[in-house]
Amino acid sequence: MVATPPPAHTPSEPSTRERDLSGHIFAVSAGLVGVCLTVVGLFRLFRKTGEVASVADNLIAMDAIVFLFACLFAYLALRTMEEARWRRLERLADGLFLFGLAAMVLISGLIAYELI
Numbered sequence: 001m002v003a004t005p006p007p008a009h010t011p012s013e014p015s016t017r018e019r020d021l022s023g024h025i026f027a028v029s030a031g032l033v034g035v036c037l038t039v040v041g042l043f044r045l046f047r048k049t050g051e052v053a054s055v056a057d058n059l060i061a062m063d064a065i066v067f068l069f070a071c072l073f074a075y076l077a078l079r080t081m082e083e084a085r086w087r088r089l090e091r092l093a094d095g096l097f098l099f100g101l102a103a104m105v106l107i108s109g110l111i112a113y114e115l116i
Contacts, residue, residue: 022077022086025093029071032100036064056111063103070096 043057070093077089 019078019086022074022090022093025090025097026071026074026078029067029074029093029097029100032067032104033064033071036060036067036104040064056107056114059103059107059110063100063107066096066100066103070094070100 039060040057043060073089073093073096077086077093080086080089
C-alpha cells in the first residue's frame with residue numbers, strides 16, 4: 001500500500017509558521033506587561049520630584065494596557081479555528097504589539113532624558 005501525500009497547502013490557508021506568530025506575540029506581550037508594571041513600581045518606590053517621572057509612569061502604565069490587549073488578541077487568535085477570524089485577531093495583536101514596542105522606546109527615551 002502506498003502512503004498518500006498530505007493535501008497541498010493552499011495560499012489562503014495559514015502555515016504553521018504563520019500560526020506560530022500568535023504564540024510569540026502572546027508570550028512576549030505577557031512578559032512586557034510584567035516589565036511595564038515593574039517600571040511603574042520602581043517609579044513609585046523611587047519617586048523623583050518632577051512632572052516627567054509622573055508622566056512617564058502614567059505612559060508606561062498605559063503601554064502595559066496596550067501589551068495586555070496584544071496578549072489577549074494573540075491568545076484569542078491561538079484559540080480560534082476560523083481562518084478569517086484568526087487573521088483579523090493576529091493582525092490586531094501584531095499592530096498593538098508593534099505600537100506598544102514603539103511607545104516603550106519613546107517612553108524609555110523620556111525616562112533616560114530625565115535621569116541624565
